Amino acid sequence: MKAFGWNMLLALFWVILSGSYSISNLVAGMVLSYFVLAYVARDKPEFANYFGKAPNIIGFILFFIWDLIKANARVAYDVLTPTHLMRPGVIAIPLDLKDDAAISLFANLITVTPGSLALDISSDRKVLYVHLMYLDDEGTQLAELKSLEARVLNLLR
Template structure:
């Protein structure tokens, strides 16, 4: 059984033994079982990559929240001011992601960010087309989207 499976199994045992069937208790069980597994299986190679992912996940979440804050502020400013700064356009992003799950996650992260919308993936899955509300500097926008893709790719490895 993989490390995440063990973590979930121990967390479910925690919920059952404590008798409190709530999301907060499940999260507490996940954290507690994570710490127990980190201590017990610290020398086992099958758990090494699992425990290395947690800092990457937190880093990715903080990075994406910061991107959301910036995008929301830009759209809100444009809505609240009388001048419209929009320069809409479609940008083609060459994909380094190969699997469907990674491409779907990447496209959904782009779509939930205000001011951008993933439109389509080419039939050979090498290009993602994205509509941008603010396409001021295409090379800068492409670099930002590729940075997000690199983080998604790093997270899924």
């Protein structure tokens, strides 16, 4: 992760040289140093993986924020209306993720989304059990969760 280290170092230099010690200035320094490094290290193969991941990370963050907004709106609607639309249930998700960190990230992303909770993982680490507040169609829910898993897998490659 040499490229990330250089990016942080240049961003810290930016903060020190500008004299404004704030998070927004650090973020601006990160963005500026990212583009400077992308230009300077364009011929270095060890940096290519780092610069290819930034669009994936931004896309994943936007996808997850949108998913979070939808889940919050659904739970808020159910709480504020007199009728309850909940159909709770537990679903088993077969995992393609192999790494413990990747499985933990996936389980935590499921848990922070309102209406879902990662319960347990099988002893062979091939199945993740998730409690869903709205288990309308098991096939659709499974497809949505597998889509999230595929995005996590793509992000961590």
